[in-house]
Amino acid sequence: MRWRGDRQSSNVEDRSGSSGRSSGKMAAGGGIGVFLIAIIVFFLSGGDLSTVTDTLGGGITPATYETENVSSKEYTDQKEFAAVVFAHLEDYWNDEFKQLNEPYQNPKLVLFTDSVSSACGQASSQVGPFYCPADQNVYLDLSFADELSNKYGATGDYAMAYVIAHEVGHHVQNELGISAQLDKIRKRVSESEYNKYSVRLELQADYLAGCFSKYLAGETYQGQPILEEGDIDEAITAANAIGDDTLQKEYQGYVVPDSFTHGTSQQRINWFKRGFQYGDLKHGDTFNEKNLDLSTAA
Numbered sequence: 001m002r003w004r005g006d007r008q009s010s011n012v013e014d015r016s017g018s019s020g021r022s023s024g025k026m027a028a029g030g031g032i033g034v035f036l037i038a039i040i041v042f043f044l045s046g047g048d049l050s051t052v053t054d055t056l057g058g059g060i061t062p063a064t065y066e067t068e069n070v071s072s073k074e075y076t077d078q079k080e081f082a083a084v085v086f087a088h089l090e091d092y093w094n095d096e097f098k099q100l101n102e103p104y105q106n107p108k109l110v111l112f113t114d115s116v117s118s119a120c121g122q123a124s125s126q127v128g129p130f131y132c133p134a135d136q137n138v139y140l141d142l143s144f145a146d147e148l149s150n151k152y153g154a155t156g157d158y159a160m161a162y163v164i165a166h167e168v169g170h171h172v173q174n175e176l177g178i179s180a181q182l183d184k185i186r187k188r189v190s191e192s193e194y195n196k197y198s199v200r201l202e203l204q205a206d207y208l209a210g211c212f213s214k215y216l217a218g219e220t221y222q223g224q225p226i227l228e229e230g231d232i233d234e235a236i237t238a239a240n241a242i243g244d245d246t247l248q249k250e251y252q253g254y255v256v257p258d259s260f261t262h263g264t265s266q267q268r269i270n271w272f273k274r275g276f277q278y279g280d281l282k283h284g285d286t287f288n289e290k291n292l293d294l295s296t297a298a
Helices: 033-042 050-056 073-099 144-150 157-175 178-186 191-217 231-241 244-252 265-278
Strands: 012-015 108-112 115-118 121-124 130-132 137-140
Touching (some): 157 231, 178 191
Antiparallel strands (some): 115 121
């Protein structure tokens, strides 16, 4: 993705710790454990911290939080990249809502290390990126970019752009009132039943990330296309790496479809690709779609 020197969003708050890199990541090996499974379930859950606390049967223990500025070049690059992506997302969604003749409030991107306090609760960097509808903030530990590449094999800057766009997709759902409707449903159905709605919510966020990518594919910076060759493939690789079935196979050796909260790898890929194909809200109604697999998706 061509981004260096491009406009950065002013809606970015840096709460990073002194090192600029999170040291709180759980080490690989030594068994999965309930906590690691909880983190996998939480990943990209749209900021609902109860996903973790329900699984653990308790609250999240706050980690030490520092506010000293970070100066490492790697962190600075990642911060500037995230701010540029966020700026493009602001341009896109403000224009889309204007065409709908609907108001739109820009979310804020909060960068942190180790742990962060949000209106949805205290969260450690182990929960991954999340959106909190209560304060309309996207929370991101930039060290997740390294984890996405090293642990999940999703390399390239656009893999991270897809993650950010997915989280902003949850903000769009919040602005449209979809999240509030799902919250009401959650209070009156069983956990296994709500999981089905959760999958549809997450796949819709993937679709919206695809819509944003289609928009970005038509934009230029300094006379050159913003998206470069391979960028969309990087997003697809990321979507594949974080599907429920792929994560469950990797960490517990078997798949439990009733526990899916985000969709299979193929579903996530297909809905992202559908968004990239159509680039509109009309084709992203996951809640009334009978075939979530979209087997004929381009």
